[in-house]
Amino acid sequence: MRRIALAFCLAGVAALGGCANPIYRTDVFKAQLTAPYTLASGDRIRVIVFGQDALSNSYAINGSGMISMPLIGDVPVGGLTTADAQRVVETKLRGGFLRDPHIAIEVEAYRPFFVLGEITTAGQYPFINGMTVQKAIAVAGGFGPRADRGSAAITRMVNGVQVTARVPLAYPVRPGDTVNIEERFF
Known part of the structure; x- marks a missing residue:
C-alpha cells in the first residue's frame, strides 16, 4: 500500500513540476527559420x-x-x-x-497570422517582418486575465502537415501561423 501511495505522490510532483517549467518544442520549427519563404494562399x-x-x-x-x-x-x-x-x-x-x-x-x-486563446482580442492580423509571439500578443491587445504568460503554442504547416509546438514568447512568428495563448492552471 505504501508503494502505491509513494508512486501517486511522485507522479503528482512530476506533473506539478511540468507546470512550472514548460517544455519547448522549438526543434520542430528550427529548419523553417532559415529556409527561404515559400508563397501560399493569402500572399x-x-x-x-x-x-x-x-x-x-x-x-x-x-x-x-x-x-x-x-x-x-x-x-x-x-x-x-x-x-x-x-x-x-x-x-x-x-x-x-x-x-x-x-x-x-x-x-x-504576407498572409495574415492568427492569435487565439486567453488574449484581449482574438483574430486575424496582418504579418509584419520581425514578428515574435510577444509582439503578436501586443497586436492582439495583450494577455487576458487568466492567460499563461510564460509561453504559447504555435500551429504551423511544416511540409504539408499541421504541427503544433510550445514556444517561448521571444520566438519568431511566420505568416500563416496560429498563436494560441492557453489558460494558466492557478
Whole structure:
C-alpha cells in the first residue's frame, strides 16, 4: 500500500513540476527559420515584367496557389520561393508571348497570422517582418486575465502537415501561423 501511495505522490510532483517549467518544442520549427519563404494562399506578390507595363501588377495568390496574369492565365506559384515563381512566369511568357522576358517578383503583403486563446482580442492580423509571439500578443491587445504568460503554442504547416509546438514568447512568428495563448492552471 505504501508503494502505491509513494508512486501517486511522485507522479503528482512530476506533473506539478511540468507546470512550472514548460517544455519547448522549438526543434520542430528550427529548419523553417532559415529556409527561404515559400508563397501560399493569402500572399500578395508584385510581378514586374521589364518593358511590359501592362503585365506588371500586384497579384493575390488564390486558394489553389495560383495567380492569374494577362496573356498566360493561371500560374501555379503556391509552395514556391519568389525566385522559383519568377522562373515559372518567365517560362510561361517565353512560350510564345515574349522573346526574352525579364521578371522580378517580390512579396507585397504576407498572409495574415492568427492569435487565439486567453488574449484581449482574438483574430486575424496582418504579418509584419520581425514578428515574435510577444509582439503578436501586443497586436492582439495583450494577455487576458487568466492567460499563461510564460509561453504559447504555435500551429504551423511544416511540409504539408499541421504541427503544433510550445514556444517561448521571444520566438519568431511566420505568416500563416496560429498563436494560441492557453489558460494558466492557478
